[in-house]
Amino acid sequence: MIQFSNAKINIGLNIIARRPDGYHDLETVFYPIKINDVLEVIEADKLSFESSGLEIPGRLEDNLCIRGYHLLKKDHDVPPVKIHLHKNIPIGAGLGGGSSNAAFFIKLMNANFELGLSADQMEDYARQLGADCAFFIRNRPVFAFEKGDEFEDIKLDLSAYKIVLVMPDEHVSTAEAYRGVKPAPVRESLYDQIKTPLTAWRGQIKNDFEGHIFRDHPVIRGVKAELYEHGAIYASMSGSGASVFGIFENTPNLGGLEEFNQVFYNV
Numbered sequence: 731m732i733q734f735s736n737a738k739i740n741i742g743l744n745i746i747a748r749r750p751d752g753y754h755d756l757e758t759v760f761y762p763i764k765i766n767d768v769l770e771v772i773e774a775d776k777l778s779f780e781s782s783g784l785e786i787p788g789r790l791e792d793n794l795c796i797r798g799y800h801l802l803k804k805d806h807d808v809p810p811v812k813i814h815l816h817k818n819i820p821i822g823a824g825l826g827g828g829s830s831n832a833a834f835f836i837k838l839m840n841a842n843f844e845l846g847l848s849a850d851q852m853e854d855y856a857r858q859l860g861a862d863c864a865f866f867i868r869n870r871p872v873f874a875f876e877k878g879d880e881f882e883d884i885k886l887d888l889s890a891y892k893i894v895l896v897m898p899d900e901h902v903s904t905a906e907a908y909r910g911v912k913p914a915p916v917r918e919s920l921y922d923q924i925k926t927p928l929t930a931w932r933g934q935i936k937n938d939f940e941g942h943i944f945r946d947h948p949v950i951r952g953v954k955a956e957l958y959e960h961g962a963i964y965a966s967m968s969g970s971g972a973s974v975f976g977i978f979e980n981t982p983n984l985g986g987l988e989e990f991n992q993v994f995y996n997v
């Protein structure tokens with residue numbers, strides 16, 4: 731069985747408090763976008779994983795699909811599978827590519843082998859693999875809170891706009907991003923801010939990682955500034971970076987930027 735495994739952007743990201751378990755309480759809005767990996771899972775004699783497209787760093791046993799397999803295997807009688815992943819989603823981009831793969835892997839296994847898992851049960855499995863993973867079980871616009879793995883569905887439809895995503899040639903690790911931020915309570919919740927007209931977002935919806943990441947990576951700051959110069963109604967770094975998205979009325983021509991970056995139009 732084959733499945734597209736799409737990316738997300740974070741619209742707003744408030745880091746509220748450090749938790750006793752070392753993680754952070756936060757609030758963010760997750761919005762699915764149309765940059766896709768392709769995931770194939772086939773029953774086989776032994777467990778194997780191969781990938782094509784972008785190179786995936788790290789050890790095989792740490793790959794989130796393999797970790798997802800072992801997690802399900804603990805509770806369910808699943809056969810060995812051959813996993814093929816075609817990787818298009820930029821890595822270390824704040825687009826949740828690996829997290830998406832994990833969630834879609836769980837969904838594929840559930841369908842393939844009739845595990846009978848409910849959406850809530852799949853979310854519980856996904857949550858164990860990473861904070862971002864659970865979102866991709868729902869894969870529809872949500873307000874997320876606590877570790878970013880508890881959700882409330884929201885009505886948010888950006889399909890009338892053009893979302894453009896730029897991936898600069900920079901790398902930011904998620905753990906590094908969290909270490910550099912000072913948590914603080916919010917004055918107004920993102921849950922209310924996201925309901926305001928898009929034209930009001932620029933003045934109020936923030937990504938708390940931008941402060942220190944823009945200081946350490948001025949190229950990323952420059953990309954955001956360029957998106958506004960090209961007419962974005964709203965622009966922001968996604969998650970812990972390094973990608974930056976802009977929401978436009980009409981598809982912009984980002985001529986100069988394409989020389990230095992990967993640009994994805996109308997995602």
Ligand SMILES: C[C@](O)(CO)[C@H](O)COP(=O)(O)OP(=O)(O)OC[C@H]1O[C@@H](n2ccc(N)nc2=O)[C@H](O)[C@@H]1O
Pocket residue numbers: 740752753754755756758824826829859860861862863876877878904905908969970
């Ligand atoms: C930045 C975001 O992408 C925003 O959606 C996520 O918060 C990160 O989610 P993720 O990559 O799935 O994160 P995990 O793999 O669970 O954790 C990676 C590291 O990020 C930090 N982390 C993550 C989530 C969270 N709520 N608090 C944290 O402090 C922890 O240091 C953790 O060791």
Ligand SMILES: Nc1ncnc2c1ncn2[C@@H]1O[C@H](COP(=O)(O)OP(=O)(O)OP(=O)(O)O)[C@@H](O)[C@H]1O
Pocket residue numbers: 786787788789792793794795820821822823824825826827828829831832862904969970971
């Ligand atoms: N299936 C996978 N695809 C991509 N990366 C994976 C996968 N499994 C494990 N990883 C590891 O996860 C790390 C980051 O992956 P990912 O692309 O999800 O990060 P990200 O874009 O920063 O996303 P996030 O928004 O979750 O922080 C990689 O360095 C890689 O070692």
